[in-house]
Amino acid sequence: MGMAKDIKPHYTYKDYKHWEGRWEVIDGEAFAMSPAPMPKHQDVSGNIHIALQQELVSCKECKAYLPIDWHVAEDTIVQPDNLVLCYQPHGSYITKAPSLIFEVVSPSTAAKDEHLKFDIYQREGVRYYVLVYPDEKLAKVYRLTQDGRYAKALDATDEAFTFDLQKCTIDFDFSKIWN
Secondary structure (H helix, E strand, O other): OOOOOOOOOOOOHHHHOOOOOOEEEEOOEEEEOOOOOOHHHHHHHHHHHHHHHHHOOOOOOOEEEOOOOEEEEOOEEEOOOEEEEOOOOOOOOEOOOOOEEEEEOOOOOHHHHHHHHHHHHHHHOOOEEEEEEOOOOEEEEEEEOOOOOEEEEEEEOOOEEEEEOOOOEEEEEHHHOOO
16 A cells, blocks of 8 residues: 655635735745844835835836735736836736735745745746845845846845846935935
8 A cells, every 4th residue: 555645735816816915826836924023124125115206206017016926827926015117007916027026034934035936036037136135134135047047146235236127217215225
């Protein structure tokens, strides 16, 4: 008699849209977005959003958003902490890649942000991916290269970086997000 294998459920958007609370689904695996982020995480995320909004005031094409559902595939739905879209979204979620994503990393999300989401964002063509570590006051900026791979562009603490989104540029001052 053979041993029964552990069979994990494989969730899709059809399941996800009925759940209470905040969730992400990556390759069919559910990830609870709770407990709520710590105050430091929220402060940094809010500061990122404010800085992005200020930089995009004169851009008619791009807009900064706080977490919204990105329906990457039927079994992959993510909610980046901060994102910039250079197109007008339609409906209750987005289906096309953002131009820029910031993920504020906590100990409970590090593996997901540094590996699973890194791979998804790279594969889907997100032009810039920024991993932000509030406790270390460090941001790792990755830029998509011509061959479709991320290359680290900068380890930022108090530096500025120009994100070239083609339709707009963002001169982002990392020193402003840590307060």
